[in-house]
Amino acid sequence: VNRRRAALWGAAVLVLAAAGLYALYEVSRARCFTLAGPVACRVETQRPVVALTFDDGPTAQGVDAVLPVLDAHGARATFFLIGREAQNRPDLVRRIVASGHEVGNHSWSHSRMVFRPRGFYGQELRRTEAVLDRARGPAPRLFRPPYGKKLIGLPLAVRERGLTMVTWDVEEPTATDPQRYADEIVAQARPGSIILMHPMYGANGTARAALPLVLEGLKAKGLKVIPAGALLENRG
Numbered sequence: 748v749n750r751r752r753a754a755l756w757g758a759a760v761l762v763l764a765a766a767g768l769y770a771l772y773e774v775s776r777a778r779c780f781t782l783a784g785p786v787a788c789r790v791e792t793q794r795p796v797v798a799l800t801f802d803d804g805p806t807a808q809g810v811d812a813v814l815p816v817l818d819a820h821g822a823r824a825t826f827f828l829i830g831r832e833a834q835n836r837p838d839l840v841r842r843i844v845a846s847g848h849e850v851g852n853h854s855w856s857h858s859r860m861v862f863r864p865r866g867f868y869g870q871e872l873r874r875t876e877a878v879l880d881r882a883r884g885p886a887p888r889l890f891r892p893p894y895g896k897k898l899i900g901l902p903l904a905v906r907e908r909g910l911t912m913v914t915w916d917v918e919e920p921t922a923t924d925p926q927r928y929a930d931e932i933v934a935q936a937r938p939g940s941i942i943l944m945h946p947m948y949g950a951n952g953t954a955r956a957a958l959p960l961v962l963e964g965l966k967a968k969g970l971k972v973i974p975a976g977a978l979l980e981n982r983g
């Protein structure tokens with residue numbers, strides 16, 4: 748009997764531990780909530796403005812494709828850059844800034860930023876800040892968590908550095924057809940939206956091909972594209 752009772756207790760503990768881990772997993776990927784500090788996934792506004800955010804890189808392939816399209820549409824966007832990659836391509840960071848766009852901090856190593864030693868988070872933020880500062884643009888004020896993952900240490904470090912954590916409310920479509928990809932983004936976008944796109948790497952051809960269609964669709968919907976920082980501060 749005692750052995751059976753022990754087995755039951757063991758099973759109960761396992762179930763509770765699994766439920767706890769699942770809850771932590773869900774909290775870690777929540778777009779509009781953190782356990783330890785603010786996060787912006789969109790802005791409540793009546794103004795017909797949205798932010799277009801490009802994650803990762805910079806790469807020459809992505810920057811060469813994206814900058815002329817944004818320019819042709821008079822759109823200013825936000826690029827969340829990986830410190831380690833920005834360090835290797837300071838020319839690309841400078842081109843983004845010189846074209847009037849905003850750069851944000853997307854961590855140094857693009858690793859999952861949960862269950863790390865306390866000092867890890869601050870170091871990831873500081874090293875990236877130092878690289879982005881060399882582009883001589885306005886100091887980056889925004890941080891986007893890699894994979895959207897965060898629990899407690901990261902939000903605390905982001906706040907300590909005086910940064911604002913930004914996620915998104917318009918998810919990147921999985922469609923491989925550029926027109927469908929663009930249509931899905933435009934259908935979800937509304938005043939105050941923050942749109943996520945990944946245009947930087949070889950496998951991101953759909954996002955690059957879809958960008959002009961996204962910009963045309965947003966314009967047809969009466970939505971103007973402004974940097975995320977301006978959206979959050981209700982200007983631009």
Ligand SMILES: [Zn+2]
Nearest residue numbers: 802803893894
């Ligand atoms: Zn990323």
